[in-house]
Amino acid sequence: MLTIYGIYKSRATRTFWLINELGLEARHVPVVQKYKLADPLAADAPMNTGSPEFLKLSPAGTIPCMEDDGLVLHESLAINLYLARKAGGPLAPADLAEEAQMMNWALYAATSIEGPALDISFTYAEGKQDDPVGHAVVAAAADKLRRPFAVLEAHLAGTGFMVGGRFTVADINTAECVRYAQAHAPLLAEFPALKGWLEACQARPAFKAMWAARAAE
Secondary structure, three states, X not given: OOEEEOOOOOOHHHHHHHHHHHOOOOEEEOOEOHHHOXXXXXXXXXXXXXXXXXXXXXXXXXXXXXXXXXXXXXXXXXXXXXXXXXXXXXXXXXXXXXXXXXXXXXXXXHHHHHXXXXXXXXXXXXXXXXOHHHHHHHHHHHHHHHHHHHHHHHHHHHHOOOEOOEOOHHHHHHHHHHHHHOOOHHHHHOOHHXXXXXXXXXXXXXXXHHHHHHHHO
């Protein structure tokens, strides 16, 4: 049976969103980040990313982690690409070319967008965006994002979607990386096609269900 290890307040959001879109049945095993615990190795500590039993499954100690009929993956974007391709249908690649494009955009989002976008997310989550240090962090991250966001802006203005002219797993993977910068509204306002696409992705019932579960966690 498909098993997802992790919690909603992690990169597992993108996998739970996809599972909702596909209507897949999956077992959810909560695994919390070890930095959230005073002593992750305590006898009464919940399963976490530092737990020996979890590290046997995911040596990198990252969530989400997926186990499916003996196959174990512990990179969220790869998990999503695998699940979509296995399930088939409109969210999956229609051919080898689309599969390559989906991998291309996943790698681009991970290497060019996610890092600085997370800097924005963490700064806003800590309420430090208006203090001098936090303001500088956000400004530097926004500057790094303008080039990749301009690439997405031009692409989405022409097609409306990441791959194949339809909503696919590539939209989920990319949207979830872009989302980390969403708190900084002035940046997104510079890219109307990107902003509109992200809002449309997040208006989908499967995203809303995932987000509600995340809020309730």
